[in-house]
Amino acid sequence: MAGEERIVVSVRLRPVNAREAERGDGTDWECTGPTTLMFRGTIPERAMFPAAYAYDRVFNPECSTRQVYEEGAKRVALSVLSGINSSVFAYGQTSSGKTYTMVGITEHSMSDIYDYIEKVRAEGVLFSSLQHPEREFILKFSAMEIYNEAVRDLLSSDATPLRLLDDPEKGTVVEKLTEETLRDKGHLLELLAVCEGSERASQTAAAGMRLKEGSHINRSLLTLGKVIRQLRNTLLFANCAKDGVTDAHVNVVMSDKALVKHLQRELARLENELKFPGSASCSNHAEALKEKDELIKQLEQQLKELMEQKDTVQSQLDSFRRVASEGYIDECAARRRDERWSSESLPHNASESALSSFDTYDAAYEDQDDFGSRTLYASQVCNGHHHNPELYAEAAKQECQQTMEEHTVSTLDATSNHGSESTDTYQANKEVPSEASEEPARKSNANQEKHGETTISTADNAIQLYTCDCDSSSDTEKPKTGESLALKRCVVSSRDGVLSRSRSCKASFMVIPNSWFDDSLDMNMTPPGEIFKYGPRKPEMVRRSLYAENGGHQNDLSMYCPVGSGRVASDGVADKSTCSFEEEGLTNDISRIIEHKLNGLSISPTEKNDEDVGADSSVTTVESPSRWSISFEKKQKEIIELWQECNVSIVHRTYFFLLFKGDKADNIYLEVEHRRLSFIKSSFSAGAEPNATVTSSLRNLRSERDMLYKHMLKKFHLPERESLYTKWGIDLNSKQRRLQLSRRIWTQTEMEHVRESAALVAKLVEHLERGQAIKEMFGLSFTLNTRDDRRSFNWAGA
Ligand SMILES: Nc1ncnc2c1ncn2[C@@H]1O[C@H](COP(=O)(O)OP(=O)(O)OP(=O)(O)O)[C@@H](O)[C@H]1O
Structure with a gap:
């Protein structure tokens, strides 16, 4: 209270x-009310003074x-319980x-004060917490007499006057005044009794002292009057004193107990700041903010780079599509012109019906027509080779020799409606009513046909079309494995391996020179014709299979494609509904090119003799297999080391290691993984001591090992486990062998150790969905939107 x-x-x-009554003395003052006093006397000296006076009570x-006490002093007296000084x-006379x-x-x-204290103690915490929490009550008692301007200690037998001192903090204090700490109420009464003896003793002075006493009393009263007048202006007796005000303040005196509690809280706060530096001082906050800002800048820069890459890829894809579309339009227009020319200049023979049929295409067939004409363009090439298998083989061989170090991507529409092939493809394509309409196109591509390849040029690169023959017999003429890197990879881009009648039959293939990680896979090649025997494949599987090769040997296709691989793949397109899928196949092919560009490969005109492919043609050249192989192995090793340093999930490591074995198209994944790990590593090393992230990663790693440890029992029988123990150098007689094994895998960066670790973990967690694993692993998924043939980049978090 203040x-x-x-x-x-x-x-x-x-x-x-009694004495006064005996003398007949009365009183001149009368209480006329609870707050008023009236002078009733007849003293002439008071005639000038007011008769009525008002007081508080x-x-x-x-x-x-x-x-x-109750009405005039209690409230003031008990204010000390609230920490306010009171007097x-x-x-009086x-x-x-x-x-x-x-x-x-x-x-x-x-008495009231003691009752209050006892009440607080009796009612305990509740009362205390509401009124005076953590308060200790200490009562001290002093008594002094100011007599004839001398201060005497009433609790002391020593009658020597005490000195008054001015203390800078306490104000006026009486030096050496006795101060007794009260034990209880009885103790107080004892001390009061002592004071009352002491006081009387001073009054037993000789009669001569009375004058002196009276003089001092009057002086004292005068001084008191001055004091009060100093405080509030005037004292006309007490009449004016009531107008005075004091400025009361609560005395805050902290007890030892309260001080201890306060210090304990302060200590806890400081300890908390030490534990969590981020929530500590302002300077720490500022530093943390600065670091975060730096990180944000780095991430923004990375995002910017990736967005630029994405934009580049997107624009190139658009360019491809535009060029392809324009090419088609041009081709279509040319074809229609030729058709008109044919229909006008040539006699209406057997092809007439086909021409008529072609002319009846309506808008509903527009998409298919578009694609049909696009495939038609290539079909002439194929036809040409069909008629010239030897020439094709020779051209391919030459191409192989010329581009041993080139990364060439090509697509092919293998539509055949000539010749005598007995394959289903041919049978299907034979019925395409386009002999007359194809003729001009064949003419226009005669040069390309001659050399077995054609190129669709774009603004900045080209898709080279390698002709492909669906005839298995011609396959014998084609380059063998090892002879031609350029023609060893084909892909079926159809979801239906059973060919049916169609206006066109498209086979697309890519030629990807690679340096493959795993050399243990199947290297056999499947005759082209056989590829048609097999059922549908998922495009992504095919995509994966395309890039699974090592050292120029074909491999890995058996993982997803039972036939191993086919040099030539083709699919029949049964009806309009499959056209979009064919487009998807084309887009896949284009996307592969885009991916290669995205991977930072150089695209430059080849030194190849352009005369063979046309003046405007160019080919896509990329990093040589050997260089990529070295680059891949280097990056892979760095990633493995970063995994180790960053305590990366071993399941993550396993999947990443097993899935990305050297495909050039995986470069972006390696790049993202490398950047991500580098970032994590930098955050790990940010502090002098292991931070929470490090601790968390280690804990997660331990949990993962425990999970694998448990799976060992389920996945392996005892003999298998014992074999593993032996392989991993674990004593069969030792204890907790499974635990030992779980603690050993993925602990070194040496490649053989990594391979073995990955193989073991893969077996243990084989229940995981592959797709899910990829998603979780990379946080980066590239999905192909077949509706608009655009490649979308989805960041699920890096
Ligand atoms: N209200 C009262 N009712 C009955 N007796 C009283 C009352 N007030 C005082 N007395 C008695 O009057 C006498 C004088 O009182 P007291 O000693 O308290 O006066 P005092 O003002 O302290 O005198 P001094 O200034 O000389 O010390 C005492 O005997 C006391 O018992």
Whole structure:
């Protein structure tokens, strides 16, 4: 409690004592109300003074001391319980009853104070917490007499006057004044009794002292009047004192107990700051913010680069599509012109019906027509080779020799409606009513046919079309494995391996020179014709199979394609509904090119003799297999080391290691993984001591090992486990062998160790979905949107 507090002034009238009554003395003052006093005397000297006076409270002679205390002093006296200094004093003439009243007030107030303390202690925490939590009550008692301007200690037998000192903090203090700590209420009464003896002793002075005493008393009263006048202006007796106000403040005195609690809280706060530096001081906050800002900048830069790459790829894809579309339009227009020319200049023979049929295509067939004409363009090439298998083989061989170090991507529409092939493809294509319409196109591509290849040029690169013959017999003429890197990879881009009638039959293939990681896979090649025997394949499987090769040997196709691989793949397109899928196949092919570009491969005109492929043709050249192989192995090794340093999930490592074995198209995944790990590593090393991320990663790694440890029992029989123990150098007689094994895998970066670890983990977690694993692993998925043939990049978090 704090604030202005008015001085409370009360007047108590003492009753006439027996002696006064005996003398007939009465009183000149009368209480006319609870707060008013009236002078009734007839003294002439008072004629100039007012007769009525008002006070806070006026007690008539019949009032008890208890009433005076309750109504005039209690509130002030007990304010000390709220920590506010309070003072109750009395002044008046000798024998007016000051001592009598003050002793009573002291006893009552002390009694109430003790009752209060006992109540607090009795009601415990609840009361204490509501009123005075953590408060200790200490009562100290002092008594002094100011007599004839001398201060004497009433609790001391020494009558030597005490000195008054001015303390800078406490104000005026009485030097050496006795201060007794009260034990209880009884102790207080004892001390009060001591004071009352002491006081009387001073009053047993000789009669000559009375004058002196009276003089001092008057001086004291004068001084008191000055004091009060100094405080509030004037004291016309107590009348004006009541107008005075005090500025009361709560004394905050912290007990030892409270201080200990306060310090404990402070200590806990500081400890918390040490544990969590991020929430500590402002300077730490500033540093943390600075670091975060740096990270944000780095990430923004990476994002910007990736967006630029994406834009580049997108624009190139658009360019491809535009060029392909324009090429088609041009081709279509040319074809229609030729057809008109044919229909006008040539006699209406057997092809006439076909021409008529072609002319009846309506808008509903527009898409198919588009694609049909596109495939038609290539079909002429194929036809040409069909008629010239030897030439084809020779051209292919030459191409192989010329581009041993080139990465060539090509697509092919293998539509055949000539010749005598007995394959289903041919049978299907024979019925395409386009002999007449194809003729001009064949003419226009005569040059390309001659050399067995054609090229669709674009603004900045080209798709080279290698002709492909569906005839298995011609396959014998084609380059063998090892002879031609350029023609060893084909892909079926159809979801239906059973060919049916169609206006066109498209086979697309890519020629991808690679340096493959795994050299243990099937290297056999499947005769082209056989590829048609097999059922549908998922495009992504085919895509994967395309890039699974090592050292120029064909491999890995058996993982997804039962036939191993076919040099030539073709699919029949049964109806319009499959056209979009064919487009998808084409887009896949284009996308592969885009991916290669995305991977940072150089695209430059080849030094190949352009005369063979046309003046405007160019081919896509890329990093040589050997260079890519070296580059891949280097990056792979760095990633493996980063995995180890960053405590990366061993399941993650396993899948990544097993899935990305050297395909050039995987470069972006390696790049992303490398950047991600580098970032994690930098964050690991940011602090002097292991941070929470490191601890968390280690804990996760441990949990993962525990998971594998448990799976060992389920996945392997005892003999298998014992074989593993032996393989991994674990003593068969030792204890916790499974645990030992789980702690050994993926602990080194040496390649053989990595291979064995990956193989083992793969067996243990084989229940995981491959796709899910990829998704979780990379946080980066490239999905092909077949609706708009656009490649979309989805970041699931890096
Ligand atoms: N209200 C009262 N009722 C009954 N007796 C009283 C009352 N007030 C005072 N007395 C008696 O009057 C006498 C004088 O009182 P007291 O000693 O308290 O006066 P005092 O003002 O302290 O005198 P001094 O200034 O000389 O010390 C005492 O005997 C006391 O018992």
